[in-house]
Amino acid sequence: MKIKLLLPTLAITLFLFSSFAQRAKIVTEAVTPHDLTTGEFTTNSVSSGLDVVAKGTYVYLSAENIGNSDPITSAIFEIISKPSGSNTTIETINSTWIQFKPDTNGAYQIKLTITTASGTNDTIKTIYSSNYVGVGNFQDITAHYPTCMTCHANRPNSAEIFERWKVSGHANIFNQQIETSDHYSTSCMKCHTTGYDHNIAANNGGFDDVAASLGWSYVPPSNSGKWDTLVTQYAGLVQLATIGCESCHGPGSEHTLGTNPNKIAISLEAGVCAQCHDEPWRHNKYSEYEKSAHSEAVWERTTGSSANTNNLGDCIRCHDGVGYANFTKGLTTNAINWTEELNATRITCAACHDPHGNSNTASLRYRPDGSDTLATGYHYTELNVLGSGVLCFDCHKSRQNNVTLIPTQINQRWGPHLSTQGDVFLGMNAAEFGTAYISSPHKYAIEDGCVGCHMVATVDTGNVNRDKVGGHSWNLYNEETGYYHTTRCVSCHGEIDSWEDFTALSDFDNDGNIESVTGEIEGLLQKLRIQLPPTGVDSVSWQMIRDTNDVNIRKAYFNYQLILNDGSKGMHNTNFAVDVLTQSINAIGGTVSVKDLIFNIPDEFSLSQNYPNPFNPRTTIRFNIPSESDVKIVVFNINGEVVKEIFSGVKSAGTHEVSFSLEDNGVQLSSGIYFYSMEASSLGDAHSFRETKKMVLLK
Numbered sequence: 001m002k003i004k005l006l007l008p009t010l011a012i013t014l015f016l017f018s019s020f021a022q023r024a025k026i027v028t029e030a031v032t033p034h035d036l037t038t039g040e041f042t043t044n045s046v047s048s049g050l051d052v053v054a055k056g057t058y059v060y061l062s063a064e065n066i067g068n069s070d071p072i073t074s075a076i077f078e079i080i081s082k083p084s085g086s087n088t089t090i091e092t093i094n095s096t097w098i099q100f101k102p103d104t105n106g107a108y109q110i111k112l113t114i115t116t117a118s119g120t121n122d123t124i125k126t127i128y129s130s131n132y133v134g135v136g137n138f139q140d141i142t143a144h145y146p147t148c149m150t151c152h153a154n155r156p157n158s159a160e161i162f163e164r165w166k167v168s169g170h171a172n173i174f175n176q177q178i179e180t181s182d183h184y185s186t187s188c189m190k191c192h193t194t195g196y197d198h199n200i201a202a203n204n205g206g207f208d209d210v211a212a213s214l215g216w217s218y219v220p221p222s223n224s225g226k227w228d229t230l231v232t233q234y235a236g237l238v239q240l241a242t243i244g245c246e247s248c249h250g251p252g253s254e255h256t257l258g259t260n261p262n263k264i265a266i267s268l269e270a271g272v273c274a275q276c277h278d279e280p281w282r283h284n285k286y287s288e289y290e291k292s293a294h295s296e297a298v299w300e301r302t303t304g305s306s307a308n309t310n311n312l313g314d315c316i317r318c319h320d321g322v323g324y325a326n327f328t329k330g331l332t333t334n335a336i337n338w339t340e341e342l343n344a345t346r347i348t349c350a351a352c353h354d355p356h357g358n359s360n361t362a363s364l365r366y367r368p369d370g371s372d373t374l375a376t377g378y379h380y381t382e383l384n385v386l387g388s389g390v391l392c393f394d395c396h397k398s399r400q401n402n403v404t405l406i407p408t409q410i411n412q413r414w415g416p417h418l419s420t421q422g423d424v425f426l427g428m429n430a431a432e433f434g435t436a437y438i439s440s441p442h443k444y445a446i447e448d449g450c451v452g453c454h455m456v457a458t459v460d461t462g463n464v465n466r467d468k469v470g471g472h473s474w475n476l477y478n479e480e481t482g483y484y485h486t487t488r489c490v491s492c493h494g495e496i497d498s499w500e501d502f503t504a505l506s507d508f509d510n511d512g513n514i515e516s517v518t519g520e521i522e523g524l525l526q527k528l529r530i531q532l533p534p535t536g537v538d539s540v541s542w543q544m545i546r547d548t549n550d551v552n553i554r555k556a557y558f559n560y561q562l563i564l565n566d567g568s569k570g571m572h573n574t575n576f577a578v579d580v581l582t583q584s585i586n587a588i589g590g591t592v593s594v595k596d597l598i599f600n601i602p603d604e605f606s607l608s609q610n611y612p613n614p615f616n617p618r619t620t621i622r623f624n625i626p627s628e629s630d631v632k633i634v635v636f637n638i639n640g641e642v643v644k645e646i647f648s649g650v651k652s653a654g655t656h657e658v659s660f661s662l663e664d665n666g667v668q669l670s671s672g673i674y675f676y677s678m679e680a681s682s683l684g685d686a687h688s689f690r691e692t693k694k695m696v697l698l699k
Contacts, residue, residue, distance in 0.1 A: 022116040023067030026125040029060040030271020032278035032286060043099060045200040049271030052128045052250030052264055054195060055105055056202025059127050063096045063112050070116035072096055080124070081109035102129030105254060128263050130251035131205035132195035134239030138166060139231055141238050146256035148245045161356045168357025170243040175227040184222045191276035194244040195251065204251065207240040248272050248355055268321045270295070270348040281461045288472040294347040313375035318395035320344045321351035328365040352391060361388045376404040381659045382426060382443065382620050384612055389449030397422035402431040402558045410546035410554070415561040424566040425449065427576040431555035433587045438654040440575040444622060445492060453488040499571060508578050510592055521570035524581035528560050531590040556584040602626050602655065605689035607678045614698035617662040621646070621676055627653045629680045635660055638673050650683070671699045
């Protein structure tokens with residue numbers, strides 16, 4: 001079976017559980033179209049994993065012990081209450097899974113009794129069976145009871161959601177496909193409409209049932225006019241001719257009979273999306289997601305506190321799907337019981353994508369103002385270069401900045417966050433020893449940042465590497481096959497078979513061998529470990545670093561964690577990783593020869609076009625200098641009047657960038673053409689440089 005815990009927990013959590021009594025929990029499981037092809041199920045019935053289901057479709061339930069780590073030796077399910085006239089019975093799948101098919105609308109109470117080595121415990125869950133009613137107000141056809149918008153049109157939050165949804169891909173995929181697609185068929189309607197049989201035949205008010213009662217039928221191929229005909233001649237079908245409210249929240253007929261909120265479902269679990277997005281190889285988003293680290297979210301002990309305000313210091317906004325979705329909306333999340341009940345949500349589809357739709361690429365959620373700032377106030381710049389990958393940055397960065405953290409008391413959790421990929425990719429937030437760090441050009445060369453490499457799809461339509469790398473798996477390496485997903489690398493680096501093909505430019509770690517970039521970074525990390533207390537051995541003691549209380553050692557320790565926890569071994573930003581580790585080693589008494597550190601130093605001065613252009617409110621200006629130089633960069637208007645001096649000072653050889661922001665400028669600027677100029681003069685010789693470029697502010 002595909003059976004697994006919905007919420008993987010840390011080993012320490014399971015260890016703590018062992019001292020408690022067993023506790024039963026009933027989990028409503030999602031069963032996807034792909035699951036039905038594996039031979040594990042014989043029902044031919046897809047399930048979203050919601051507690052509100054369509055009459056005549058199967059519900060799948062599993063037993064869990066959430067009280068301690070004891071395995072379940074016996075799990076007994078029984079129906080203790082069901083609607084009048086129902087003849088449904090429980091069917092056993094295996095020792096911990098059952099299924100049943102509601103045959104009458106209403107509430108089904110299921111009791112579970114588990115036995116473990118510690119004893120027995122029972123619990124009860126209610127499943128609601130309903131018919132579909134349709135969304136209402138879609139395509140400007142007035143809502144009538146019992147459609148969803150009969151009531152929800154008068155609720156501000158629901159009305160705003162409806163306005164976004166009605167122009168989304170979810171809302172309009174059906175009407176678009178029957179008008180334009182040459183290969184459209186009724187099998188597509190299982191996911192493109194509300195309540196179409198998927199796959200078990202059931203009469204529950206879904207699109208297929210209403211279509212049959214009204215006499216509408218689909219005759220391929222698609223052609224212009226079919227949607228207009230449906231709207232004008234079969235108006236009663238329109239409110240189901242879409243991926244509507246009930247596709248994700250469950251059928252609503254029982255919900256319309258009263259105000260019981262439990263009779264409609266709200267869930268961010270991935271099974272809601274997987275009921276349609278898991279039919280490899282064409283529709284394999286969920287299969288990719290299952291292979292990702294997102295699907296195995298790490299339970300963080302402070303996530304379960306009652307003080308979750310979802311500010312930049314809260315763990316819940318990154319360790320829980322609901323927490324992050326609430327964070328993007330400016331909402332708080334009170335999770336006081338979550339440690340006990342394990343009610344957390346993985347980082348699912350709906351954590352990052354707004355299923356109701358918005359104007360962002362792929363309906364990615366809007367990032368709240370200030371989310372490019374750490375809890376300690378450190379402000380990241382250049383996030384505009386990340387494109388759609390900027391959403392990843394909300395979680396894949398440090399908790400705190402080094403300047404604020406260095407003077408604080410060191411403990412076991414002291415240092416940057418365990419997912420520092422954003423810091424390293426941008427080349428920011430490393431503790432400095434007097435000289436600024438240089439950086440690699442990845443952040444400028446890779447469109448959409450993280451997404452630009454990690455989500456490049458594989459062309460494999462078989463099952464060797466498909467779903468295991470690229471896409472929503474986010475993986476670039478398949479351990480099972482040894483395959484490196486280097487598709488994005490080829491355009492810049494040529495044919496690449498593995499990370500080992502990226503040979504370092506020099507013997508960075510001074511071990512006498514020029515190895516791959518990853519090998520050189522591993523060598524530098526080892527050298528820094530040996531140099532950190534206890535000096536001379538290949539290990540690090542945070543207690544000894546605390547007791548030493550040396551600022552440079554603290555900085556080096558922060559930098560060690562920053563590069564180590566990035567996990568890419570220099571691939572995200574080779575120059576930055578090498579420079580940070582080298583300076584850290586030398587600052588605390590080690591010796592790594594700087595003369596052997598050969599970076600991509602520019603051959604000449606140059607000034608790049610600002611990005612983005614046009615811009616509003618922030619843009620980045622990149623420039624190259626071949627040797628240490630005095631540099632001045634100024635922005636002025638079309639009349640030659642200085643708007644702002646962005647930078648004036650000394651820069652080391654390399655590639656650099658500065659940011660110009662209306663938020664920092666202090667004056668109001670109107671839309672129009674502006675100019676920026678760079679003047680530079682080398683400190684070591686008589687070379688000088690001056691260039692001016694045009695940029696456009698578009699509000």
